[in-house]
Amino acid sequence: MTETLSRIDFRRNTQNVPPPIRAATIKNTRTAVLKRAEAVQHLGVEYWERLRQAGHEIRLHALTHLDQYLPMLESKVIAAGGNVHWANDAADARRIVLEIAQRHRAQRIVKVKSMLSEEIELNDALRDAGLTALETDLGEYIVQLDGSRPSHPTNPSLHYTKEYIADLFQRKLGVDAPPDPAALTEIARVKLREEFLRADMGISGGNFLIAETGTLVLVTNEGNGRMCTTLPPVHVAVVGIEKVIPDWNSLTVLLQLLARSTTGQQMSSYTTFITGTRDRGPREFHLVLLDNGRTRILQDARARETLLCIRCGACANICPVFQQVGGHAYGAVYSGPIGAILSAQLLGVQTAGDLAFASSLCGACVETCPVQVPFTELLLHLRHRAVEGDRFEPPVAPAVVRAGARAGTIAFAWSWLYEFGTQILRFAQAPLKRGEWLPSLPPPANRWTLARQFPKFGAEFRAWWRKRGARGEKRDA
Amino acid sequence: MDSARDTILNRVSGALRDVARQPLPILPDEPRVSGDSTARVAATLAAIDYVSGKTRRVKNKVELQNALAELVSAERVKKALVWENRELRELGIAEMLSQLDVEIVSPSEDKRALALCDLGVTSTDAVLPQTGTLALRTTPEQAEIVSLLPRVHLAIFRPTDLRADLRETLMQIKDRAHAVLITGPSRTADIEKTLALGVHGPKEFYAWSFEGE
Numbered sequence: 001m002t003e004t005l006s007r008i009d010f011r012r013n014t015q016n017v018p019p020p021i022r023a024a025t026i027k028n029t030r031t032a033v034l035k036r037a038e039a040v041q042h043l044g045v046e047y048w049e050r051l052r053q054a055g056h057e058i059r060l061h062a063l064t065h066l067d068q069y070l071p072m073l074e075s076k077v078i079a080a081g082g083n084v085h086w087a088n089d090a091a092d093a094r095r096i097v098l099e100i101a102q103r104h105r106a107q108r109i110v111k112v113k114s115m116l117s118e119e120i121e122l123n124d125a126l127r128d129a130g131l132t133a134l135e136t137d138l139g140e141y142i143v144q145l146d147g148s149r150p151s152h153p154t155n156p157s158l159h160y161t162k163e164y165i166a167d168l169f170q171r172k173l174g175v176d177a178p179p180d181p182a183a184l185t186e187i188a189r190v191k192l193r194e195e196f197l198r199a200d201m202g203i204s205g206g207n208f209l210i211a212e213t214g215t216l217v218l219v220t221n222e223g224n225g226r227m228c229t230t231l232p233p234v235h236v237a238v239v240g241i242e243k244v245i246p247d248w249n250s251l252t253v254l255l256q257l258l259a260r261s262t263t264g265q266q267m268s269s270y271t272t273f274i275t276g277t278r279d280r281g282p283r284e285f286h287l288v289l290l291d292n293g294r295t296r297i298l299q300d301a302r303a304r305e306t307l308l309c310i311r312c313g314a315c316a317n318i319c320p321v322f323q324q325v326g327g328h329a330y331g332a333v334y335s336g337p338i339g340a341i342l343s344a345q346l347l348g349v350q351t352a353g354d355l356a357f358a359s360s361l362c363g364a365c366v367e368t369c370p371v372q373v374p375f376t377e378l379l380l381h382l383r384h385r386a387v388e389g390d391r392f393e394p395p396v397a398p399a400v401v402r403a404g405a406r407a408g409t410i411a412f413a414w415s416w417l418y419e420f421g422t423q424i425l426r427f428a429q430a431p432l433k434r435g436e437w438l439p440s441l442p443p444p445a446n447r448w449t450l451a452r453q454f455p456k457f458g459a460e461f462r463a464w465w466r467k468r469g470a471r472g473e474k475r476d477a
Numbered sequence: 478m479d480s481a482r483d484t485i486l487n488r489v490s491g492a493l494r495d496v497a498r499q500p501l502p503i504l505p506d507e508p509r510v511s512g513d514s515t516a517r518v519a520a521t522l523a524a525i526d527y528v529s530g531k532t533r534r535v536k537n538k539v540e541l542q543n544a545l546a547e548l549v550s551a552e553r554v555k556k557a558l559v560w561e562n563r564e565l566r567e568l569g570i571a572e573m574l575s576q577l578d579v580e581i582v583s584p585s586e587d588k589r590a591l592a593l594c595d596l597g598v599t600s601t602d603a604v605l606p607q608t609g610t611l612a613l614r615t616t617p618e619q620a621e622i623v624s625l626l627p628r629v630h631l632a633i634f635r636p637t638d639l640r641a642d643l644r645e646t647l648m649q650i651k652d653r654a655h656a657v658l659i660t661g662p663s664r665t666a667d668i669e670k671t672l673a674l675g676v677h678g679p680k681e682f683y684a685w686s687f688e689g690e
Contacts, residue, residue: 193592213653252504269662
């Protein structure tokens with residue numbers, strides 16, 4: 001929790017990105033963008049757009065009927081022999097998982113990659129309680145070995161080169177590791193195979209929860225998800241309440257969207273369905289349903305669509321800001337465009353308001369998102385919250401910025417006032433003007449002129465526009 | 478009984494009090510593979526080849542025996558797990574493997590013993606031709622570890638397992654569902670987005686269509 005309490009300074013973070021991380025992020029995101037584009041092309045763009053529209057409507061339906069689907073899901077899981085727990089916040093969730101582990105005297109825990117587990121800082125809590133929690137997704141295993149954090153929602157080790165990983169394996173595992181992805185993968189396979197067989201408990205997140213039958217859906221490629229949910233005697237899944245979907249028909253649309261958006265595959269290698277307990281599987285199945293700020297997002301009619309997200313990571317790959325700075329610059333668990341809007345709400349603008357500005361509003365994420373999350377609208381909404389405050393949070397922007405924003409609102413509302421202002425600036429700039437330029441401006445505008453000159457205020461456009469109209473040329477109303 | 482439950486559900490209801498309830502959409506029709514059974518089996522095998530599976534058409538039991546002999550020798554199979562369901566019993570898979578000097582291990586053995594097996598043989602409950610996806614239900618006769626722990630997984634499907642689209646495929650497994658959809662071998666691209674096969678699940682994935690009696 002220590003990290004999340006101090007204010008995230010995105011601008012400063014972007015200045016401290018090590019060049020190798022930037023290079024790896026640019027290279028790996030570009031590959032991901034190309035693979036996704038190929039998969040969409042293969043399926044047909046027209047059908048893809050219809051899928052996205054359906055995906056959006058399904059997710060919005062699920063969110064606006066959560067009050068019905070959550071109790072339905074709960075009763076179906078219990079009927080199938082599973083246990084359901086509800087967690088208000090991260091501390092609740094950690095306590096529930098720890099209690100289950102302690103009841104079973106579990107010492108060794110194997111984990112399936114889960115962003116939500118990062119959100120609630122579950123690994124730290126398990127370690128503090130003296131338990132061993134091992135990440136088993138290859139990327140997450142690498143990140144854990146390095147004592148680092150995932151830099152991307154679906155590709156945690158995106159920021160590493162193979163040379164770095166080889167060196168890491170040599171240092172931490174004491175094995176001879178060549179910088180070759182296949183050889184490094186084999187090393188991890190051998191190391192982790194033994195852990196799967198020894199583990200007392202498996203912990204996963206979840207991609208979807210099907211209310212109709214109480215089924216947990218896990219979409220994976222490596223097989224570690226299947227190992228963690230099949231071999232240990234206890235399986236605990238910690239999932240956000242927004243992951244509920246109505247039925248299996250809805251799932252067909254979301255499955256067609258997910259893998260193509262994430263990795264450019266038509267289908268992931270493994271899609272696992274778990275409904276309560278089963279023969280020759282774990283004796284106990286626990287589902288922990290986590291709120292941790294999600295119901296607050298649900299209350300905000302303008303921000304609610306943040307929760308449509310299915311965590312594919314495509315928005316991060318396509319984002320020109322993410323590509324340049326990498327996931328760690330966001331200073332929060334969730335990075336990229338989804339991280340910007342989600343963290344600013346989960347952590348509050350007091351802590352993460354900066355992230356609402358961590359975007360150029362180019363809209364590439366909006367066009368890429370498989371469930372049409374309206375990122376740019378949400379970013380603007382959260383910028384407004386950070387600068388002026390709303391019924392959810394007080395403003396965090398400095399008074400001078402707020403005054404400036406308010407002055408701007410007034411000036412843009414009346415054209416005569418705007419025109420008057422431009423005329424004033426034309427005279428007010430006189431002492432600072434050097435030819436066509438203003439080489440220096442007083443604070444806070446000097447933050448611009450420290451780096452480059454500002455063009456002079458000409459106030460010529462309106463005059464030019466009027467003259468153009470007087471010449472009788474076509475003019476839009 | 479659970480105060481967190483009531484708190485969360487109350488907050489959800491409160492948040493949705495005045496909300497416009499979005500109806501469920503009519504789903505777009507999925508693209509389908511056209512043609513007769515032979516063409517659709519061919520499309521399935523091509524899709525599995527595309528994701529690095531090893532495919533083969535088997536016309537009868539004699540061909541099946543020969544194909545198994547080739548697989549056992551190529552993959553140096555000593556021990557195997559076989560689903561104990563009716564489909565594989567009728568094909569006589571366990572007997573064929575025994576004749577090839579392969580030891581058949583029961584899926585109810587200790588998991589450490591199972592982890593030493595080289596080959597796992599399953600049938601399928603449904604097959605989606607478009608993506609080469611196999612649906613395998615987990616039941617007492619169809620243990621999940623058979624398609625998970627061994628180094629090599631062989632799935633034998635019949636043309637009648639083919640379904641028109643993902644919706645029909647999922648219909649086949651949704652009833653009290655413990656199941657897995659398998660598309661190709663275990664894979665990762667976590668290191669520099671470079672594909673590597675065989676992370677934790679099977680390294681080699683064989684899918685054969687059996688078109689005999």
